[in-house]
Amino acid sequence: MNKSQQERKRFNWPFFLFSACITLGVVGIFAYGMLNHKAEFTVEKYEIGKAAFESKVKAMLDRHTVREEEEKPVVHPPPGSDVYIPARNFDWGGFIVELERDQPYRLHLLSYDIKHALVTRELKIMKRVKPDKAVMLSFTPRAAGEFEMICGEYCGPGHGAMVGKMIVVDAPGQKSGAQ
Ligand SMILES: [Cu+2]
Missing domain, CATH: 2.60.40.420 (Cupredoxins -  blue copper proteins)
Known part of the structure; x- marks a missing residue:
């Protein structure tokens, strides 16, 4: 295994955390919208x-x-x-x-x-x-x-x-x- 292969295998934490934040944000916005809608x-x-x-x-x-x-x-x-x-x-x-x-x-x-x-x-x-x-x-x-x-x-x-x-x-x- 050469160096570049090792690098590819390493888990990309910053990217994972970034994606997780975006996902949570989007889910949150939808949930908020649905709750609001129900109130009407x-x-x-x-x-x-x-x-x-x-x-x-x-x-x-x-x-x-x-x-x-x-x-x-x-x-x-x-x-x-x-x-x-x-x-x-x-x-x-x-x-x-x-x-x-x-x-x-x-x-x-x-x-x-x-x-x-x-x-x-x-x-x-x-x-x-x-x-x-x-x-x-x-x-x-x-x-x-x-x-x-x-x-x-x-x-x-x-x-x-x-x-x-x-x-x-x-x-x-x-x-x-x-x-
Ligand atoms: Cu009809």
């Missing part, structure tokens, strides 16, 4: 029938519809309240949801037929929606604007057109958070 959303599942959910949706629309847009009712539930969004082939209840930025809500989702998934990327919503079992998300919208609620689970020929609208407005006296 908590998810609960519960059993509820279609008829019971429908009556919750109707009560919300009766109480909190504030105007019409695109011939659809715009519902503005107060901060801290329950927001019921049904999924079905091929819409999200046929109304527009209007929420206030940085205010907490409980979003309830239930499918009236087959599996769907609610996706609103800008607000970091991505949730499977199933029949019979509702999900409740504790949710605080952090960006103001108009956002599309699309379906993330192929559900038939109208899947691509299954687009709803969520509006997030600044509460009175709030600084603008528009994107």
Whole structure:
């Protein structure tokens, strides 16, 4: 064994330590991000029938519809309240949801037929929606604007057109958070 072979065999401690630090750093950043993400959303599942959910949706629309847009009712539930969004082939209840930025809500989702998934990327919503079992998300919208609620689970020929609208407005006296 000549000298250069010996040198190659020697364990490169500085490089090992350097790599270990980088790895720990990256893992730490991901872990921190995931914990932070969790804090924004908590998810609960519960059993509820279609008829019971429908009556919750109707009560919300009766109480909190504030105007019409695109011939659809715009519902503005107060901060801290329950927001019921049904999924079905091929819409999200046929109304527009209007929420206030940085205010907490409980979003309830239930499918009236087959599996769907609610996706609103800008607000970091991505949730499977199933029949019979509702999900409740504790949710605080952090960006103001108009956002599309699309379906993330192929559900038939109208899947691509299954687009709803969520509006997030600044509460009175709030600084603008528009994107
Ligand atoms: Cu769908």
